[in-house]
Amino acid sequence: MTNPHRLPYLLVAPSVAFLALLFLWPLAETVLMAFITPDGRTTGEYIAKMVGDLNFGVALRNTLILVAVIVPLQVCIALGLAMMLQKVERGRMTHLYVWTIPLGISDLAAGIVWLAILTDRGYLNSVLQLFGAIDGPTTWLSIRTPVALFVCVILAEIWRATAIVLVILVAGVQLIPKEYNEAAEVFGASAWQRFVKVTLPLLKPSLQSALILRTVLAFEVFAVVYALAGRDLPVLVGEAYNWQAQYQNTHVASAYALFILLVSIGSTLIYLRALRVRKETLA
Amino acid sequence: MKLTFRLVATAALLAGQATLAGAQTTIVSTQLRPIEEAEKMRNVILKGAPDAVNFVPEDPNTYLTRMKAELGAAQGKVHATIGLDGELGPVNSLGGLQDLDDIVTKLGSSRQFSAAALSLGKLGGDKQRFVPLMTNTFQMVANKQALKHLPAGADINALTYAQLKAWAKAMKDATGEAKLGFPAGPRGLMHRFFQGSLYPSYTGGVVRTYANADAAAMWADFKDLWQYVNPRSTAYGFMEEPLKTGEVWVAFDHTARLLPALVDKPNDFVTFPAPSAGKGRGFMPVIVGISVPKNTPDRAAAERVIDHLTKPATQAVILREVGFFPIVKADLGQLSPGVQLAADGMNKVFSSKDGRASLLPAGLGAKNGEFNKVFIDTFTRIVLRNEDIKSVLAEQGKAMDQIMKDAAAPCWAPDASSGAAPCPVAQ
Numbered sequence: 001m002t003n004p005h006r007l008p009y010l011l012v013a014p015s016v017a018f019l020a021l022l023f024l025w026p027l028a029e030t031v032l033m034a035f036i037t038p039d040g041r042t043t044g045e046y047i048a049k050m051v052g053d054l055n056f057g058v059a060l061r062n063t064l065i066l067v068a069v070i071v072p073l074q075v076c077i078a079l080g081l082a083m084m085l086q087k088v089e090r091g092r093m094t095h096l097y098v099w100t101i102p103l104g105i106s107d108l109a110a111g112i113v114w115l116a117i118l119t120d121r122g123y124l125n126s127v128l129q130l131f132g133a134i135d136g137p138t139t140w141l142s143i144r145t146p147v148a149l150f151v152c153v154i155l156a157e158i159w160r161a162t163a164i165v166l167v168i169l170v171a172g173v174q175l176i177p178k179e180y181n182e183a184a185e186v187f188g189a190s191a192w193q194r195f196v197k198v199t200l201p202l203l204k205p206s207l208q209s210a211l212i213l214r215t216v217l218a219f220e221v222f223a224v225v226y227a228l229a230g231r232d233l234p235v236l237v238g239e240a241y242n243w244q245a246q247y248q249n250t251h252v253a254s255a256y257a258l259f260i261l262l263v264s265i266g267s268t269l270i271y272l273r274a275l276r277v278r279k280e281t282l283a
Numbered sequence: 284m285k286l287t288f289r290l291v292a293t294a295a296l297l298a299g300q301a302t303l304a305g306a307q308t309t310i311v312s313t314q315l316r317p318i319e320e321a322e323k324m325r326n327v328i329l330k331g332a333p334d335a336v337n338f339v340p341e342d343p344n345t346y347l348t349r350m351k352a353e354l355g356a357a358q359g360k361v362h363a364t365i366g367l368d369g370e371l372g373p374v375n376s377l378g379g380l381q382d383l384d385d386i387v388t389k390l391g392s393s394r395q396f397s398a399a400a401l402s403l404g405k406l407g408g409d410k411q412r413f414v415p416l417m418t419n420t421f422q423m424v425a426n427k428q429a430l431k432h433l434p435a436g437a438d439i440n441a442l443t444y445a446q447l448k449a450w451a452k453a454m455k456d457a458t459g460e461a462k463l464g465f466p467a468g469p470r471g472l473m474h475r476f477f478q479g480s481l482y483p484s485y486t487g488g489v490v491r492t493y494a495n496a497d498a499a500a501m502w503a504d505f506k507d508l509w510q511y512v513n514p515r516s517t518a519y520g521f522m523e524e525p526l527k528t529g530e531v532w533v534a535f536d537h538t539a540r541l542l543p544a545l546v547d548k549p550n551d552f553v554t555f556p557a558p559s560a561g562k563g564r565g566f567m568p569v570i571v572g573i574s575v576p577k578n579t580p581d582r583a584a585a586e587r588v589i590d591h592l593t594k595p596a597t598q599a600v601i602l603r604e605v606g607f608f609p610i611v612k613a614d615l616g617q618l619s620p621g622v623q624l625a626a627d628g629m630n631k632v633f634s635s636k637d638g639r640a641s642l643l644p645a646g647l648g649a650k651n652g653e654f655n656k657v658f659i660d661t662f663t664r665i666v667l668r669n670e671d672i673k674s675v676l677a678e679q680g681k682a683m684d685q686i687m688k689d690a691a692a693p694c695w696a697p698d699a700s701s702g703a704a705p706c707p708v709a710q
Contacts, residue, residue: 142515
């Protein structure tokens with residue numbers, strides 16, 4: 001019969017093959033595309049074209065700002081929601097389900113929903129006009145009002161993607177044994193102290209996964225920005241899409257993809273280091 | 284009971300798949316993509332075709348990628364493909380299109396094609412690579428509420444860019460809102476506005492004159508106009524939407540992208556040609572053609588559907604249903620008010636006395652996208668980011684020159700011929 005030592009490897013073999021075929025192979029192709037011309041020459045011209053493009057710096061800056069604002073906000077909101085859920089006695093699952101509805105909506109659909117709210121003749125302006133706050137249609141989504149445009153995109157992103165953080169944190173909170181909190185309470189720790197000294201450290205593994213996942217996804221922000229801001233707010237993935245689809249230069253698009261990959265890996269490494277989890281905290 | 288139902292359902296499904304794989308003729312098209320137009324194509328225009336047709340709309344952005352994949356497939360699945368001449372060109376330069384001279388000769392005995400369109404169908408070579416199918420152009424639409432703000436003495440059908448600016452300013456002064464709109468969003472056709480109207484009108488060319496003194500004056504003028512343009516323009520895709528909501532009153536776009544507003548509210552709008560400047564009134568005729576891929580599974584089926592689509596009667600139906608003009612002589616009969624409005628506009632564009640035709644870019648192959656990008660980048664830098672016009676034009680002119688050299692694309696109208704040499708950008 002089969003050697004029992006080999007069994008685990010046999011069992012993971014299909015997923016390894018799957019990853020190699022659908023992830024590693026395309027990745028290698030992308031790397032080659034970014035550096036090799038159609039006639040087989042190795043070149044840095046595609047990277048130079050990407051960096052020299054008028055939208056590269058703007059897209060990088062916009063993406064970094066969005067990540068820097070959206071991710072911490074989402075983690076704070078999700079932490080708050082997860083703590084509140086702990087205290088809810090009745091209808092806990094209903095709350096959770098309602099809060100996670102945005103997870104089931106596609107990015108672009110969410111973008112279009114928010115566009116309907118925020119556009120010149122959208123719901124927001126209608127409501128504001130009803131209460132006399134504004135005289136006529138006010139433009140929020142325009143290159144001439146960059147702050148409002150950013151705020152709108154951030155709002156939409158928070159609505160759309162906080163739930164994924166919430167789900168991870170709720171699962172993490174439930175794993176924390178009640179005894180620790182009870183013990184702290186016996187020693188007279190206040191609610192805030194218990195949160196900071198007991199819950200947060202024990203939540204570190206979940207926080208780490210949530211942060212990594214959310215940050216990587218935030219670097220890939222695209223559809224919501226595309227729907228709300230059009231050309232006015234270039235972001236990295238949007239530029240990669242434009243180079244592939246509109247300017248039809250797969251090589252520069254690959255360079256962008258590679259750049260986004262590097263930025264994502266970099267941020268993941270930073271999180272892994274900053275939020276190192278000691279072995280004993282892992283269940 | 285349940286089991287029988289399941290059996291029947293499975294059988295029906297299998298039977299459905301069998302017909303899908305069997306007698307259907309598949310057409311991949313970059314045109315008639317909006318769901319309403321695609322439905323009209325399927326349910327009205329293609330209804331009388333001899334075979335069942337599977338009409339597959341494909342985004343122009345991904346069209347070339349798809350056709351590459353289709354052509355690389357062991358067994359071809361696409362019988363025929365519909366696209367703009369500029370979209371079929373790159374497929375042709377991959378060697379992906381069949382010669383259609385025999386089909387054109389055969390069809391020519393029963394209908395009369397426009398000779399100019401037929402010659403465009405050779406895509407610069409000597410063999411027929413697409414059969415012209417329909418034609419269209421860009422035009423402008425104004426809400427009737429805007430007409431009272433027209434500057435004194437201005438004829439809407441012979442507007443100049445100076446008058447357009449005065450008009451836009453008058454509308455902004457009167458309403459407090461910028462009521463002039465352009466499709467400058469990521470899905471919009473703003474580059475066609477530059478290539479088809481602004482550049483030919485101001486400079487008499489598109490490539491040769493890209494960075495000359497006329498162009499510098501033109502950008503200064505357009506930047507000045509932009510203060511009266513709705514700031515949401517950089518997010519607009521199809522101008523019918525802001526026209527319908529009243530967000531803008533005056534807009535430039537492709538006729539097909541204006542038509543839904545005209546059909547919806549024919550009494551609210553007027554159509555007219557884009558303005559003129561020193562070198563005439565630029566306009567861009569658009570030719571849509573149908574081609575047969577090299578690896579078509581059934582050339583005879585493709586021929587039958589081409590025959591059906593270019594029949595004079597079908598051509599009249601195409602105009603009535605989706606607003607594309609016929610390319611063969613056809614009796615058009617009575618049109619609905621919205622389509623009539625679009626048709627009137629197109630006639631005015633094609634017949635204006637100072638008209639200067641600017642063809643869709645040709646011979647650029649895979650560089651088509653980057654060619655359009657040069658226009659949009661120049662616009663972004665000068666108008667949106669306030670950069671110095673002279674230095675931007677010098678840089679972008681170089682980029683344009685490089686693209687023409689990389690693609691080895693000779694000049695096309697309105698630029699003067701450069702023979703077989705790449706079209707030069709004058710410094």
